[in-house]
Amino acid sequence: MxxxxxxxxxxxxxxxxxxxxxxxxxxxxxxxxxxxxxxxxxxxxxxxxxxxxxxxxxxxxxxxxxxRAFFEAPPAGFDGSLLRPRPVLHLAREGQMQALEKLCRRAKGMGVTAAMAHQLVPILRPGIAAGGLLEADAADIDxxxxxxxxxxxxxxxxxxxxxxxxxxxxxxxxxxxxxxxxxxxxxxxxxxxxxxxxxxxxxxxxxxxxxxLEPRQRTVVLVDPPEHPDFGDWPIVKDVEERFYFRPLSQHLLITPADEAPSPPCDARPDPLDIACAMTRFDAVADHPVRTIRHKWAGLRTFAPxxxxxxxxxxxxxxxxxxxxxxxxxxxxxxxxxxxxxxxxxxxxxxxxxxxxxxxxxxxxxxxxxxxx
Ligand SMILES: Cc1cc2nc3c(=O)[nH]c(=O)nc-3n(C[C@H](O)[C@H](O)[C@H](O)COP(=O)(O)OP(=O)(O)OC[C@H]3O[C@@H](n4cnc5c(N)ncnc54)[C@H](O)[C@@H]3O)c2cc1C
CATH class of the missing domain: 3.50.50.60 (FAD/NAD(P)-binding domain)
Structure with missing residues (x-):
């Protein structure tokens, strides 16, 4: 003892x-x-x-x-800046323009048309967005x-x-x-x-x-990325009401249905239904057929009431x-x-x-x- x-x-x-x-x-x-x-x-x-x-x-x-200041210039031992700039492209469909306006009031960014969104992320299906906001000062964290x-x-x-x-x-x-x-x-x-x-x-x-406190499960899948020379620099693409997001991550495309099912505390595992939901929501906005899921995981995000x-x-x-x-x-x-x-x-x-x-x-x-x- x-x-x-x-x-x-x-x-x-x-x-x-x-x-x-x-x-x-x-x-x-x-x-x-x-x-x-x-x-x-x-x-x-x-x-x-x-x-x-x-x-x-x-x-x-x-x-x-x-x-932010810590991430940009952490003390010795963290080995340099912990951020890599990566904007977020918030997308709004018809019917989500109020949510977009609300976001615009608290986020710094540039208004984006459907055509601009398609230029930034060419796999986006034409006409899926009624508008958007490009939040420029977002980043990846190491x-x-x-x-x-x-x-x-x-x-x-x-x-x-x-x-x-x-x-x-x-x-x-x-x-x-x-x-x-x-x-x-x-x-x-x-x-x-x-x-x-x-x-x-x-x-x-x-x-x-x-x-x-409520742990809520979120599911993530990694799939092969589109063959596009600028893929690694694409923004995070996020539904303005957080029904999905996808983003480049270490040579893969990360997709999540932004699920939030309550869960007991546990070693969270992805549910096939949530994976299917991720694929459906992604396919509705992006023209990039997914043949293989390379990795998948789930984690618990815990919230106070x-x-x-x-x-x-x-x-x-x-x-x-x-x-x-x-x-x-x-x-x-x-x-x-x-x-x-x-x-x-x-x-x-x-x-x-x-x-x-x-x-x-x-x-x-x-x-x-x-x-x-
Ligand atoms: C899919 C997903 C995407 C996310 N994306 C982002 C993001 O982009 N940006 C962001 O800021 N956040 C993000 N988050 C949220 C972020 O990951 C969490 O807010 C954060 O990791 C919580 O950290 P924590 O230390 O509280 O919990 P944990 O990392 O879970 O650590 C708690 C630890 O406590 C230990 N423990 C439990 N019980 C005991 C005990 N009795 N005694 C000792 N140890 C115990 C556990 O084993 C665990 O290691 C994301 C979360 C998920 C799931």
């Missing part, structure tokens, strides 16, 4: 846990506890790797905005380098990463949290819930009331911190969200760059859900 202690235990080594541990390491004794053998095995390793300023809600837009960089930084600054812990018990005794595994115990005054789809499960195991992330102290129990419910924006907001979370855990002021970006920390606070319950 090994017994050890820390100042802060971070539960989960996805993008939320890794980025926060990197911010805290060197200033507190941090242990990251990950149930799987591989960090990033769940949602973080299954994303579409996009940075889209208009994506998300008004509560999350400041986090996305404030993260997620592997980002996640790996956070973990490396955390370890270099003294954090311990414990992989493959399997299940364990959580108890609060004498002002400390105790984790008890098969042959180990670990204690700390503070635990951080960065358990992604399992965040409510972790809360319940620690004796808290779950917030009703109001769809804003949860970043902050539990109002219910001392020493329990939430860093969860990151929905579909956990990668593109990770620099700013982890900066905010670290400031709270270190009892510091909200960083000025977050305030300047328009962040209102109370919109992310767990108290809003406790009060709503």
């Amino acid at each position: 090994t017994n050890s202690s820390a100042d802060i235990i971070v539960l989960g080594a996805g993008i939320a846990g890794a980025s926060l541990a990197a911010r805290l390491a060197g200033r507190r004794r941090v242990v990251i506890v990950e149930r799987e053998d591989l960090a990033g095995y769940h949602t973080t390793g299954r994303s579409a790797a996009m940075y889209i300023p208009s994506y998300g809600s008004p509560a999350t837009a400041p986090l996305t905005r404030a993260s 997620v592997a380098r980002l996640h790996g960089g956070w973990l490396r930084q955390a370890k270099e600054l003294g954090a311990e990463l414990r992989l493959g812990t399997g299940d364990y018990r959580i108890e609060r005794r004498n002002g400390l949290w105790w984790l008890q595994g098969e042959a180990w115990t670990l204690r700390a005054p503070v635990i951080v819930n960065a358990a992604g789809a399992w965040a409510d499960v972790v809360a319940a195991a620690a004796g808290l009331r779950p917030f009703g 109001d769809r804003a992330p949860l970043v902050g102290w539990s109002p219910e129990v001392p020493g329990f911190f939430w860093h969860a419910a990151l929905g579909g924006i956990g990668i593109q907001t990770s620099p700013a969200a982890s900066r905010l979370a670290a400031a709270m855990l270190l009892d510091e002021q909200t960083p000025t760059e977050l305030i300047d970006a328009g962040l209102q920390a109370e919109t992310l606070s767990p108290e809003r859900l406790a009060n709503a319950a």
Whole structure:
């Protein structure tokens, strides 16, 4: 039996846990506890790797905005810029023009006609769009380098990463949290819930009331790309109401039906019906017959009832911190969200760059859900 202690235990080594541990390491004794053998095995390793300023809600837009500087010039150890420019072509059919107008009010971009859309992405079927918006300042994120960089930084600054812990018990005794595994115990005054789809499960195991977080499954397929010399530079093509999107990704064409079926927390697997739906929606807009599916996966995007992330102290129990419910924006907001979370855990002021970006920390606070319950 090994017994050890820390100042802060971070539960989960996805993008939320890794980025926060990197911010805290060197200033507190941090242990990251990950149930799987591989960090990033769940949602973080299954994303579409996009940075889209208009994506998300008004509560999350400041986090996305404030993260950009980090992505463009990350510290040493991340190996240079983590962004590659790639615009988003938002498409609207007849009947979706109101949604397009709404998007135009919050996204920076250029109006696009059906003919222009076809010029940008020649496989688009003529007449499928009534209009569109080209959001120019979107980009691809190098997620592997980002996640790996956070973990490396955390370890270099003294954090311990414990992989493959399997299940364990959580108890609060004498002002400390105790984790008890098969042959180990670990204690700390503070635990951080960065358990992604399992965040409510972790809360319940620690004796808290779950917030009703909802993991929702999203399916992705990779197919052979069109033979077109500029294919690699094509924009992301996205339905303005997010009924599908497709994009170039590492020599393939990525297609998703942008599905959102509720799911229990699990190792998500693609459902044949969702794959069929991806193909149908793609075929309706693009003239590119798909003969073979090269890869497919699914991941769980976890949402709070109001769809804003949860970043902050539990109002219910001392020493329990939430860093969860990151929905579909956990990668593109990770620099700013982890900066905010670290400031709270270190009892510091909200960083000025977050305030300047328009962040209102109370919109992310767990108290809003406790009060709503
Ligand atoms: C198809 C798809 C496309 C996406 N595209 C984008 C995108 O383009 N841009 C973007 O910003 N976001 C995107 N997202 C969302 C993004 O991937 C998530 O918001 C983000 O990865 C969530 O990170 P996380 O660390 O909270 O969760 P996870 O990565 O799931 O990490 C949680 C970790 O906690 C571990 N865990 C669970 N229970 C315990 C426990 N009791 N103890 C210890 N460890 C535990 C799990 O094993 C897991 O490793 C996408 C998601 C999907 C599925």
